[in-house]
Amino acid sequence: MAGTPETIEQVRAVTEQKYKYGFTTDIESDMAPKGLNEDTVRFISAKKEEPEWLLEWRLKAFRAWQGMEEPHWPKLNYGPIDYQDAHYYAAPKQKNKPKSLDEVDPELLKTYEKLGIPLREQEILAGVEGSEGKSPAIAVDAVFDSVSVATTFRAKLEEMGIIFCAISEAVHKCPELVQKYLGSVVPYTDNYFATLNSAVFTDGSFVYIPKGVRCPMELSTYFRINQANTGQFERTLIIADEGSYVSYLEGCTAPQRDENQLHAAVVELVALDDATIKYSTVQNWYPGNEEGVGGIYNFVTKRGACRGKNSKISWTQVETGSAITWKYPSCILQGDNSVGEFYSVAITNNRQQADTGTKMIHIGKNTRSTIVSKGISAGRADQTYRGLVKILPKAEGARNHTQCDSLLIGDQCGAHTVPYIENRNRSARVEHEATTAKISEDQLFYCRQRGLSAEDAVSLIVNGFCKEVLKELPMEFAVEAQKLVGISLEGSVG
Amino acid sequence: MIEIKNLHATVDGKEILRGIDLTIRPGEVHAIMGPNGAGKSTLSYLLAGREGYEITEGSVTYYGKDLLEMEPEERAAEGVFLAFQYPVEIPGVANTTFLKVALNALRKHRGEKELDAMQFLKLVREKTKALGMSDDMLKRAVNVGFSGGEKKRNESLQMAVLEPKFAILDETDSGLDIDALRIVAEGVNALRSPERSMLVITHYQRLLDYIVPDHVHVLAAGRIVRSGGKELAVELEKNGYRDFGANEAA
Numbered sequence: 102m103a104g105t106p107e108t109i110e111q112v113r114a115v116t117e118q119k120y121k122y123g124f125t126t127d128i129e130s131d132m133a134p135k136g137l138n139e140d141t142v143r144f145i146s147a148k149k150e151e152p153e154w155l156l157e158w159r160l161k162a163f164r165a166w167q168g169m170e171e172p173h174w175p176k177l178n179y180g181p182i183d184y185q186d187a188h189y190y191a192a193p194k195q196k197n198k199p200k201s202l203d204e205v206d207p208e209l210l211k212t213y214e215k216l217g218i219p220l221r222e223q224e225i226l227a228g229v230e231g232s233e234g235k236s237p238a239i240a241v242d243a244v245f246d247s248v249s250v251a252t253t254f255r256a257k258l259e260e261m262g263i264i265f266c267a268i269s270e271a272v273h274k275c276p277e278l279v280q281k282y283l284g285s286v287v288p289y290t291d292n293y294f295a296t297l298n299s300a301v302f303t304d305g306s307f308v309y310i311p312k313g314v315r316c317p318m319e320l321s322t323y324f325r326i327n328q329a330n331t332g333q334f335e336r337t338l339i340i341a342d343e344g345s346y347v348s349y350l351e352g353c354t355a356p357q358r359d360e361n362q363l364h365a366a367v368v369e370l371v372a373l374d375d376a377t378i379k380y381s382t383v384q385n386w387y388p389g390n391e392e393g394v395g396g397i398y399n400f401v402t403k404r405g406a407c408r409g410k411n412s413k414i415s416w417t418q419v420e421t422g423s424a425i426t427w428k429y430p431s432c433i434l435q436g437d438n439s440v441g442e443f444y445s446v447a448i449t450n451n452r453q454q455a456d457t458g459t460k461m462i463h464i465g466k467n468t469r470s471t472i473v474s475k476g477i478s479a480g481r482a483d484q485t486y487r488g489l490v491k492i493l494p495k496a497e498g499a500r501n502h503t504q505c506d507s508l509l510i511g512d513q514c515g516a517h518t519v520p521y522i523e524n525r526n527r528s529a530r531v532e533h534e535a536t537t538a539k540i541s542e543d544q545l546f547y548c549r550q551r552g553l554s555a556e557d558a559v560s561l562i563v564n565g566f567c568k569e570v571l572k573e574l575p576m577e578f579a580v581e582a583q584k585l586v587g588i589s590l591e592g593s594v595g
Numbered sequence: 596m597i598e599i600k601n602l603h604a605t606v607d608g609k610e611i612l613r614g615i616d617l618t619i620r621p622g623e624v625h626a627i628m629g630p631n632g633a634g635k636s637t638l639s640y641l642l643a644g645r646e647g648y649e650i651t652e653g654s655v656t657y658y659g660k661d662l663l664e665m666e667p668e669e670r671a672a673e674g675v676f677l678a679f680q681y682p683v684e685i686p687g688v689a690n691t692t693f694l695k696v697a698l699n700a701l702r703k704h705r706g707e708k709e710l711d712a713m714q715f716l717k718l719v720r721e722k723t724k725a726l727g728m729s730d731d732m733l734k735r736a737v738n739v740g741f742s743g744g745e746k747k748r749n750e751s752l753q754m755a756v757l758e759p760k761f762a763i764l765d766e767t768d769s770g771l772d773i774d775a776l777r778i779v780a781e782g783v784n785a786l787r788s789p790e791r792s793m794l795v796i797t798h799y800q801r802l803l804d805y806i807v808p809d810h811v812h813v814l815a816a817g818r819i820v821r822s823g824g825k826e827l828a829v830e831l832e833k834n835g836y837r838d839f840g841a842n843e844a845a
Contacts, residue, residue, distance in 0.1 A: 549666070562685060565685055
């Protein structure tokens with residue numbers, strides 16, 4: 102078709118990304134000296150007034166890490182990371198630990214206001230189209246650099262026995278739970294980045310849902326990296342006791358900077374008998390500029406264990422940010438009849454790179470897993486879906502269905518699909534479907550002929566492509582995510 | 596009023612349109628007939644603003660404005676509508692969503708208030724009913740899995756909702772059996788009005804039995820070689836396009 106180069110040019114014009122969360126908060130910080138050694142680990146542990154066992158655990162991790170090598174198997178291209186050239190702890194200076202929001206530094210409150218994150222409990226997250234009257238409330242844990250600055254709705258949740266607080270606080274509040282489950286899904290020897298995290302993790306969220314309790318609101322953590330030359334290493338631990346249910350959402354942003362910043366998080370989920378955990382992520386770390394300068398290196402280990410029978414863990418992720426994303430939210434399906442799900446939308450634009458996917462490990466009988474991955478590449482971005490479906494010998498009747506779709510915008514981006522399947526049980530059924538498509542000239546022209554601008558047309562087509570995944574998000578965030586999908590690919594903001 | 600003057604256009608260096616002159620007044624229905632390769636689809640795409648055509652000479656004035664200077668979405672906002680010969684599929688986007696986004700884009704351009712979900716639903720239900728279509732089609736993804744007839748009916752639904760000033764129907768009859776043709780044509784006829792002009796492009800006369808034009812033009816080798824009333828279509832059906840030096844198999 103004639104005219105192709107013009108249309109590609111036009112698509113490129115509309116896909117140039119603008120990042121609206123790139124501002125910096127001017128706040129005095131308490132920081133660890135640059136560099137990483139045992140003293141750094143002790144410094145962090147002392148800052149958090151941690152018990153001896155946790156310091157020991159961190160030190161074991163640090164020693165293990167020193168003997169490990171950074172993995173180079175992903176299809177990612179980046180220069181060497183100097184692990185000594187960063188601060189491993191940065192916390193906004195506060196005179197005393199604030200007892201209520203009124204004592205929190207107004208600069209911090211302003212920051213969250215600007216990000217649209219409600220920290221006042223009477224504030225409800227707006228954005229649900231056409232909703233009138235009451236929106237469901239959302240409890241938020243706000244993590245700023247290395248510390249949690251506020252957690253909302255705690256009292257209300259505590260009435261039901263739900264614990265939702267910073268993990269540094271949980272260490273003191275319910276040490277037995279933390280000690281029992283920390284590292285039980287992602288051991289401190291797991292992989293290079295998870296081991297590093299185990300040594301130097303600073304904060305993150307802790308959730309415990311007691312037996313038979315259905316958490317009445319969405320729990321969410323909002324991560325913000327503010328300081329320059331710092332890494333963020335948060336650790337999240339969610340335990341759903343027998344017969345309980347929780348839906349959890351994580352969001353993240355960072356200021357626009359020319360140097361790369363490291364983010365190496367670990368998330369562990371444990372679902373006991375008949376429990377369900379729904380974990381949704383909207384990741385919008387600063388992606389770097391059009392030429393690939395700056396941006397977050399996002400090396401994250403997320404894993405959930407369906408320990409109990411009939412348990413279920415569902416991961417939904419919308420990945421639009423970061424210069425580099427390395428992330429494989431996984432499920433260990435140990436309990437009989439347990440269910441694992443992974444729904445993913447990953448958008449890479451300009452020079453962004455993503456190597457992402459999931460692992461479904463079927464151990465128990467009649468375990469089921471579903472994988473739906475939608476990758477969208479624009480500009481000169483490169484994206485890989487990497488997934489593992491592993492059926493162990495005792496997983497009688499296990500089933501998996503995988504669907505990987507890639508959409509390319511322009512002719513300089515790449516999409517790759519690398520599925521691994523290991524089946525050791527004859528009764529298991531594993532299916533894999535994959536497609537690759539481009540936004541066609543015909544689709545764009547059709548939309549524009551009906552009155553849509555080129556950017557709105559791209560946004561509409563991409564949203565349609567991602568629909569199966571976006572509908573899995575909690576309703577409160579689905580609308581936001583839809584917009585984000587548009588923004589990541591458009592030149593406009595909002 | 597739409598005035599096409601001495602329009603010449605090339606595709607990949609090959610001249611397809613070689614001087615078209617055509618004036619369409621409000622309320623008029625013009626039919627363009629012609630053999631394959633005469634330039635019928637090129638003319639419709641060109642009027643709607645598709646890329647890939649080079650205009651080497653001539654002009655198109657649309658209600659006093661230079662149509663060829665406008666982006667496709669501006670033309671749409673000014674009331675130009677193309678009913679596609681091959682309507683395009685958009686997976687995952689519900690027909691209602693598509694229609695709502697399109698209608699609100701047009702309303703915004705015209706400085707009118709955008710319709711909310713309820714107002715829109717009411718409007719689209721009325722239009723669907725008037726065209727004898729089922730609501731089911733609204734929920735399905737745009738043209739995905741639609742039969743040939745459903746696709747063309749969907750085009751007439753879009754036209755009914757977007758209420759264009761100038762509708763171009765490109766080979767609307769292609770791929771339709773006689774019943775489907777009649778239904779689609781009824782839909783189009785219902786939209787005829789004193790303000791709305793239409794350009795009906797077709798290879799066969801049978802569509803014009805249902806959508807009766809005010810004027811018929813024969814397009815051959817990039818030029819309008821003959822114009823007349825509706826009786827010209829009948830004559831063409833009898834004698835074919837041979838008289839105009841066209842190769843039917845082209």
